[in-house]
Amino acid sequence: MTRRHFKREAAPPAPIDLNPRTDPALHFPWRDFGDMTDAEYDEIGFMCGLEVHQQLDTRRKLFCRCPAGVFTDRVDAEILRHMRPTLSELGRYDGCALMEFKTEKQIVYRVARACVCTYEIDDTPPFPIDEEAVKSSLEIASMFGMALVSELQVMRKQYLDGSIPTGFQRTGMIAVGGAIPFRESSLGADAMLNLRQLTLEEDSCREISDIGHKIVFRTDRLGMPLIETVTEPELMTPRDVESGGRLIAAVARASGKVRRGSGAARQDVNVSIAGSRRIEIKGVPQHKVLPKLVHIEAFRQLELLRIRETLRTRGCTHAMVVPEDEATPWNSSQIALVGVAVADSAYEPLQNARAFGDTVAAVRLPHFGGLLTVRTQPGVVFAQEFSERLRVIACLTAQPFMTHTDESVGVEESIWSAVRAAVSAAEGDAVILVWGPEDDVATACRELLTRAQDALIGVPSETRQMYGDCTTGLERILPGPERMYPDTDTPPIKILDAWVDRIEHAVKDCPWVREDRYVAAGLPLALARRLAMSEWSQLYDDLAPATLVTARRLAFALEKRIPYLRRAGVLVGLPDAERLAPLVRDVDEGVILPEAFEAAFEDLLREPERDADIVLAIFRGGDDDDDLMGERLHEVRTLHGAERLDEDALLRRALGEVMPYVLGRATIDDVRTAVNEALAAATEGSAS
Numbered sequence: 001m002t003r004r005h006f007k008r009e010a011a012p013p014a015p016i017d018l019n020p021r022t023d024p025a026l027h028f029p030w031r032d033f034g035d036m037t038d039a040e041y042d043e044i045g046f047m048c049g050l051e052v053h054q055q056l057d058t059r060r061k062l063f064c065r066c067p068a069g070v071f072t073d074r075v076d077a078e079i080l081r082h083m084r085p086t087l088s089e090l091g092r093y094d095g096c097a098l099m100e101f102k103t104e105k106q107i108v109y110r111v112a113r114a115c116v117c118t119y120e121i122d123d124t125p126p127f128p129i130d131e132e133a134v135k136s137s138l139e140i141a142s143m144f145g146m147a148l149v150s151e152l153q154v155m156r157k158q159y160l161d162g163s164i165p166t167g168f169q170r171t172g173m174i175a176v177g178g179a180i181p182f183r184e185s186s187l188g189a190d191a192m193l194n195l196r197q198l199t200l201e202e203d204s205c206r207e208i209s210d211i212g213h214k215i216v217f218r219t220d221r222l223g224m225p226l227i228e229t230v231t232e233p234e235l236m237t238p239r240d241v242e243s244g245g246r247l248i249a250a251v252a253r254a255s256g257k258v259r260r261g262s263g264a265a266r267q268d269v270n271v272s273i274a275g276s277r278r279i280e281i282k283g284v285p286q287h288k289v290l291p292k293l294v295h296i297e298a299f300r301q302l303e304l305l306r307i308r309e310t311l312r313t314r315g316c317t318h319a320m321v322v323p324e325d326e327a328t329p330w331n332s333s334q335i336a337l338v339g340v341a342v343a344d345s346a347y348e349p350l351q352n353a354r355a356f357g358d359t360v361a362a363v364r365l366p367h368f369g370g371l372l373t374v375r376t377q378p379g380v381v382f383a384q385e386f387s388e389r390l391r392v393i394a395c396l397t398a399q400p401f402m403t404h405t406d407e408s409v410g411v412e413e414s415i416w417s418a419v420r421a422a423v424s425a426a427e428g429d430a431v432i433l434v435w436g437p438e439d440d441v442a443t444a445c446r447e448l449l450t451r452a453q454d455a456l457i458g459v460p461s462e463t464r465q466m467y468g469d470c471t472t473g474l475e476r477i478l479p480g481p482e483r484m485y486p487d488t489d490t491p492p493i494k495i496l497d498a499w500v501d502r503i504e505h506a507v508k509d510c511p512w513v514r515e516d517r518y519v520a521a522g523l524p525l526a527l528a529r530r531l532a533m534s535e536w537s538q539l540y541d542d543l544a545p546a547t548l549v550t551a552r553r554l555a556f557a558l559e560k561r562i563p564y565l566r567r568a569g570v571l572v573g574l575p576d577a578e579r580l581a582p583l584v585r586d587v588d589e590g591v592i593l594p595e596a597f598e599a600a601f602e603d604l605l606r607e608p609e610r611d612a613d614i615v616l617a618i619f620r621g622g623d624d625d626d627d628l629m630g631e632r633l634h635e636v637r638t639l640h641g642a643e644r645l646d647e648d649a650l651l652r653r654a655l656g657e658v659m660p661y662v663l664g665r666a667t668i669d670d671v672r673t674a675v676n677e678a679l680a681a682a683t684e685g686s687a688s
Contacts, residue, residue, distance in 0.1 A: 004066040006211035017278040017461055017478070021045040024275025024305045025459075033238070033295040038186050041237050045274025046298050048195075048241050049233035052248045052267045053226055055203060055259040056136045062202045062224035063126035063490075064119040066225045069259065072112045079109040079121055083160040083167050096463075097477040100160035102443060104646070106160035108216045109205065115220045122166040125452060125489045129154070133225035135491065136257035137174045137200040139503045140227060143251050143510050144195055146178030152200075156492040157194055158483035161476060162215050163204035164222065170487055171201035176229070180251065181512040183529070184243040186236065194232040201226050206263075212397045221263070227252070233270060233278075239290035241269065245287045246365060250511045258341045260535065260573075268484060269294060276301040276459040284466055292470045296377055300472070302378045304385075308458040314428070316367040319450040329445040334364045334423060341418040342433070347411045349400050353435040358398075360435040363448045364423040368430035368455075372406040377471040383407075383432075383520055388474040389451050390434065394444035401518050402434040402444075439581070510539070522548040531555050534575065536562060542577040546588040556585060575605055582612045589617050592619045 023039065061068050083105070085097035118124040129152070138148055156168040159263055168608075169299035175198045182193035203224040205217035227246050235241045245267050247480045252258045258265070269281045270293050279297060284290060317653045318543065339360045342350050353360055372383040383404055390396050402409050405420070421520050427432050454460035461478035509517075511532040518528035536558045545551040565571040583600050586592040592600060598621045 004201065006087075017274055019045055019047060019272040019274055019278075021274035024273070024359045025302070026306055026309055027303065030299060032378075033292045034293060036295070038237050041298075041357070044298060044302060044346040045234050046236060046238075046273075046294075047272055048233045048294055049270040050229075050235065050241065050245055050267050051267070051280075052229045052231075052245060052252075053267045053268070054229075054249070054252050054496070055263075056133050056225040056227060058130060058132045058136065058225050060130050060132070061665065062130050062200070062225040064117050064223060065127060065221065066115050066117050066120070069477055070116055070219050073218075074112045074114065075110045076113045077111045079111060079165070081107045081109065081162070081165060083162060086158070086167075087519060095461075095484065096477045097158055097160045099393060099477040103163060104213055105395075106463060107165075108214065109165055109209065110216065110218045112220060114217075116222065120165065120219055120222050126170065126487075129493055131491065133200060134174075134495075135499055136225075136255070137198065137227050138230075138495065138499065140252055140255045140257060141175035141178070141198045142503055142507050143255055144175070144178040144180055144198065145228070146175035146195060146198055148171055148495060149258075151356055151496055152487050152493040152495060154487040154492075156485050156487045157201070158479070158485075159204070161347055163207070165205075165219075165320075166203075166357065169204065170233055170490065171199050171228075172493075174198045174200050179686075180247065180510070182240075182247065183512065183515075184247070186240050188310050193247060194234055194419055196230045196232050198230070199228045199611045201228060213395045227258075227349065233272075238295045239345055241289040241294050242287050245290055245534060247511065249287070253535050254508050254514075254537070256508065256538070264280050266355065267601045269296045270571075271301070272459075273298050273301050273304050273305075278640060280478055281463075281466055281472055282463055289466070289470055293466060293472075296470050297464075297472060298375045303374060303382075303456045304455070307371055307374060307382060307455060310371065311367055311456055314367040317358065317521075318453055318456055320366040321456070323448050323449055324444065325635075329442055330361060334366075335360050336422040338362045338422050340342045341422055342411070342415055345411055345572060347403075347413045347415075349398070349403070350411070350433075350435065353398070359438040360433065360687045361441050361445050362419045363432045363434065363445050364420075364425045365432065365452050366426075366431040367428055368452065369428045369592065370406060370430075372404050372432075376471070379472055379561070384473070385455075386432065386451050386653060389447045390444045391478070392449050392474050394436070396436045396440055396444060397433070398436060401436055402432055403431045424435045425613055427659045477640040508538075514541075518555075520588045521551060523551060527552070527555055527559075530559060534559065539577055539580075543580055543584045545584050549594050550584055550587045550597075553594050554589065557598050557601040561598065561605070565602070565605055570606055579608070579612060581606055582616060586616060586620065592616065649677055 006529075008340055023045070026042050028040075031040070054067075058068050060066065083100060085093050085101050097519070103626060111121065119126055126425050134152065152172045152173045152174070153473060154170050157171050158168045160167055176196065178195035178198075179192045180195070182191040183189050185191035185193070203221050203226045205222045205457060208216040210216075229252070231244060231248070235244050252265075253260075266283045267284050267287075267292065269284055270278050271281065272278045279301065281297060284293065309552055320572060323329050323332035323334060329335045330337050337359065339354070341362075342360055343354060345351070350360065372381065374382045376382050376385065383402075383406070387400075387402055396402075405416055405425075411419075416431070417424075419433065420429075420431055423431060432448055434441055434448070436444065448666070451460075463475045463478050463603060464472040466472055466503040515528050515532035518526055518531055523531070531540060540554060540558060543554060545554050562571065562574070562614075580601065583592070585599055587594055600616055600619045604612060607615055
């Protein structure tokens with residue numbers, strides 16, 4: 001038996017993967033995102049859970065002494081590895097590990113000395129776990145109201161996709177069973193977001209490329225401490241999924257213990273509907289895409305359940321899509337080599353395949369006729385469920401590498417007749433053509449029939465990746481419990497009572513506590529909620545505005561100007577409280593009028609090298625205010641007659657001439673009164 005055909009029965013999916021409702025809403029019509037009510041999501045049995053990953057802001061990596069957070073494009077060495085699955089303690093292989101093994105990947109690691117040691121490349125045992133990371137994760141778990149473990153047991157979580165050179169990720173349970181207020185839930189302001197667990201684990205490599213049988217990783221991120229916060233599958237609408245993700249991220253940020261920036265936080269989303277099983281969408285980087293993403297996934301599952309029902313109605317059975325000879329697939333009646341039959345086709349991809357010497361095979365799918373063009377996602381049909389399997393597992397890279405009888409363009413009908421005869425296809429059967437290197441095509445034929453078997457299940461257990469339009473594609477088979485086993489290299493770590501006592505005294509305010517405080521201070525509820533969930537809430541607290549007017553101005557300025565200045569490249573991270581404190585003090589004391597707050601705020605951040613008092617001087621009132629106003633009003637008088645504008649337009653133009661020069665020194669009402677008087681005087685002068 002060759003390595004390609006290495007096979008051992010994998011364990012069946014765990015029952016927890018099944019949606020508790022077994023009554024699929026097959027009658028429910030396709031709906032675009034935004035067109036459904038909460039009650040309609042309940043009708044289709046929508047449910048979702050989150051796994052939120054956030055890097056901890058520590059000095060060192062989790063199981064070695066390399067610095068954390070050092071990202072580099074430097075390459076000092078390349079290491080080539082191949083992965084092989086191992087048996088669980090129960091003598092079973094994990095299905096995901098077997099799938100990864102089929103790909104026969106060459107895994108290349110690009111290593112930089114500055115941030116990687118022999119531990120990361122699995123040449124030495126792990127160092128003692130980083131104590132700073134343990135304490136930070138305990139503090140965050142306390143903010144979630146979770147029960148902390150008394151002893152940290154490190155486990156191994158098998159990963160054969162190459163993202164971790166050891167073939168497994170070291171992970172430890174930190175806490176279980178928390179609940180936090182979920183005020184933006186569709187269930188109402190008193191709802192709670194229940195949390196299942198929080199674990200501490202090492203981050204994986206950064207993927208550089210994945211083409212054919214070769215995947216390349218960079219190892220600078222590898223081993224960085226990462227927490228994973230898992231919710232219960234109780235998010236019942238797409239909007240709740242987004243709100244839940246934002247809430248968990250906000251709590252972690254409030255601790256001050258997590259990293260910020262691209263790649264520092266990401267979430268895996270677990271989605272199911274009535275009659276289906278859990279599907280995991282990996283590595284979603286932004287909260288705002290979550291509602292549309294899970295909506296599309298829910299309807300993908302619904303369409304797959306409808307396809308299953310059609311196949312059952314047509315009489316399709318599992319036995320019809322099992323190859324008689326798995327080792328040599330073209331010895332089976334469903335599969336045939338058809339290079340000769342398609343030799344005269346004018347279809348360009350087949351001509352190219354013939355020119356490259358590719359193997360061309362046909363696979364018959366009994367009773368699948370007409371189903372391969374059924375829409376499963378926006379702009380995506382059922383056939384892509386098959387092509388994704390071939391891309392990921394058979395590693396076919398030519399585009400396209402398959403076609404089928406349900407397509408209306410491409411291969412000539414006479415060619416299809418010969419191909420259908422080669423696999424004894426009856427009316428109502430679908431036939432898929434696939435081409436590429438012989439070994440890869442053999443794998444592809446087996447995978448096409450495996451995916452056909454999954455169609456009779458309905459929704460196969462998969463981990464999927466998100467594309468830019470919020471559609472998804474296969475990443476790997478969903479791992480099972482067999483991939484977890486104890487780490488024999490790391491002894492248990494006792495959680496000291498002294499650590500817990502210090503953490504309980506050091507825990508910072510959670511977003512809902514801040515929200516209540518801001519509302520009590522007079523901020524509107526919507527503004528208070530946004531501020532409490534923001535990354536600049538601590539900056540707001542440090543500035544401590546003394547009046548409600550200043551508090552509102554500061555909250556709005558932080559919300560509007562910081563993102564704008566970041567996009568403009570003016571600001572990186574958050575400004576220091578010391579830089580903004582003089583402005584807050586001046587507005588509190590009436591030295592600068594509130595109308596100037598936002599402009600002064602931006603000037604302080606755009607000119608960081610200038611002293612704050614010098615920047616704010618133009619906004620502060622002084623002895624020359626009357627002279628300055630007089631100069632600007634003189635300019636206003638010259639507008640009269642020179643500008644052919646109606647009365648309202650002339651007033652707006654005049655205010656625009658005056659206000660920037662007296663912003664912070666005079667109120668808008670005072671300026672409007674003075675401008676009206678100046679325009680009236682100019683009118684009287686011209687009349688006389």
